[in-house]
Amino acid sequence: MNEAFLRACNGEAVRPVPVWLMRQAGRYLPAYQEVRKKIDFLTLCKTPELAAKVTIQPVDILGVDAAILFSDILIPLECMGIGLDFHEGRGPVLNPPVRTEQDIERLHPIDPDADVSFVLETIRILRKELSGKVPLIGFSGAPFTLATYMIEGGTSKSFVNTKRMLFESPHLFSRLMDLLTEVVLSYIKAQIKAGAQAIQVFDTWAGILTREDYKRHALPYVTRIFKGLEGSGVPFIYFVFNGGHVLEIVRDSGAEVIGLDWRTDIKTAISRLGPDAIVQGNLDPGALFLPEHELRSRVDSVLRQGREAKAHIFNLGHGIMPEIPPEKARLLVELVHELSS
Numbered sequence: 001m002n003e004a005f006l007r008a009c010n011g012e013a014v015r016p017v018p019v020w021l022m023r024q025a026g027r028y029l030p031a032y033q034e035v036r037k038k039i040d041f042l043t044l045c046k047t048p049e050l051a052a053k054v055t056i057q058p059v060d061i062l063g064v065d066a067a068i069l070f071s072d073i074l075i076p077l078e079c080m081g082i083g084l085d086f087h088e089g090r091g092p093v094l095n096p097p098v099r100t101e102q103d104i105e106r107l108h109p110i111d112p113d114a115d116v117s118f119v120l121e122t123i124r125i126l127r128k129e130l131s132g133k134v135p136l137i138g139f140s141g142a143p144f145t146l147a148t149y150m151i152e153g154g155t156s157k158s159f160v161n162t163k164r165m166l167f168e169s170p171h172l173f174s175r176l177m178d179l180l181t182e183v184v185l186s187y188i189k190a191q192i193k194a195g196a197q198a199i200q201v202f203d204t205w206a207g208i209l210t211r212e213d214y215k216r217h218a219l220p221y222v223t224r225i226f227k228g229l230e231g232s233g234v235p236f237i238y239f240v241f242n243g244g245h246v247l248e249i250v251r252d253s254g255a256e257v258i259g260l261d262w263r264t265d266i267k268t269a270i271s272r273l274g275p276d277a278i279v280q281g282n283l284d285p286g287a288l289f290l291p292e293h294e295l296r297s298r299v300d301s302v303l304r305q306g307r308e309a310k311a312h313i314f315n316l317g318h319g320i321m322p323e324i325p326p327e328k329a330r331l332l333v334e335l336v337h338e339l340s341s
């Protein structure tokens with residue numbers, strides 16, 4: 001098996017540098033669209049053979065060094081007692097939104113073996129089909145990010161309802177966060193037991209918090225999760241999108257690998273995280289629109305900066321956009337391998 005990704009997670013300065021792309025399975029791939037033509041997104045997530053198939057597509061098409069389970073961070077929320085729907089062009093809808101004590105009382109923890117058996121089955125199929133190829137990354141949303149989706153009822157620009165609950169009813173907010181922490185912990189444990197070989201925790205919206213609020217209202221729950229997973233033998237990646245201002249605090253999460261978005265260059269991140277940091281990232285996803293020679297020089301710059309870390313896993317600074325031609329994504333993977341060998 002190609003062990004480059006796992007070795008880098010464990011702190012080895014691997015050459016060539018391993019690379020995978022956030023959202024590497026998805027709409028920019030014609031092979032994915034072919035599957036999606038016949039089936040809606042949620043049903044695809046819940047059909048293990050097909051979820052496994054689209055997970056493997058970018059491994060074969062792009063030549064990436066890791067596969068990431070095809071699913072969504074919002075999947076476990078549905079099992080807690082809130083409606084989940086994906087509307088074409090409008091993103092996810094969670095209904096009814098969680099805003100009052102009664103709303104929280106309706107929610108409950110999950111039993112992964114019963115409630116998300118399709119996720120665990122997808123992982124088991126993937127471990128068989130990927131054996132001899134690349135490792136499989138499992139994932140979860142972080143409690144704060146999941147809480148924003150539940151409270152807002154979907155994506156938001158201002159996060160007004162989240163901030164309102166956080167500041168007007170901190171006890172309610174912490175109750176919801178405690179419940180989500182329990183859910184995420186059991187969900188990740190089940191993924192590891194089923195065969196996930198690394199775990200990425202996505203904290204897409206924690207960057208809306210000030211440093212102080214992040215430290216008090218988001219990080220402690222993530223720390224509790226990583227503590228609860230100690231000794232599980234798999235590396236953890238923690239990615240706070242738009243989290244440049246909380247980097248020093250993120251270092252205390254207990255994750256082996258820190259994911260970086262493109263706004264904080266790796267050199268600056270290392271100066272703040274320390275030279276022992278293992279980082280993942282962080283090419284601007286928009287750079288894939290550049291002509292080849294300019295893309296090459298940006299990839300080279302990210303790789304050079306990555307050498308200052310203890311170990312580096314190349315990735316985009318956020319998910320790949322649906323408008324990117326697949327050949328460009330493939331070229332990116334080739335450039336990373338070529339320029340770092």
Ligand code: CP3
Nearest residue numbers: 022023024025026041068069070071072073091202204319
């Ligand atoms: O990375 C991968 O290839 C694995 C699969 C994966 C998906 N979502 C598939 C998906 C992963 C790891 C996610 C994580 C996720 N989902 C995050 C965290 C990462 C990030 O982007 O910050 C978040 C915030 C979500 C919530 C979510 N899911 C949104 C806001 C949307 C709608 C936006 C969009 O791009 O349409 C989704 C839908 C979604 N999740 C799609 C895919 C492939 C598109 C569904 C489709 O139409 O086929």
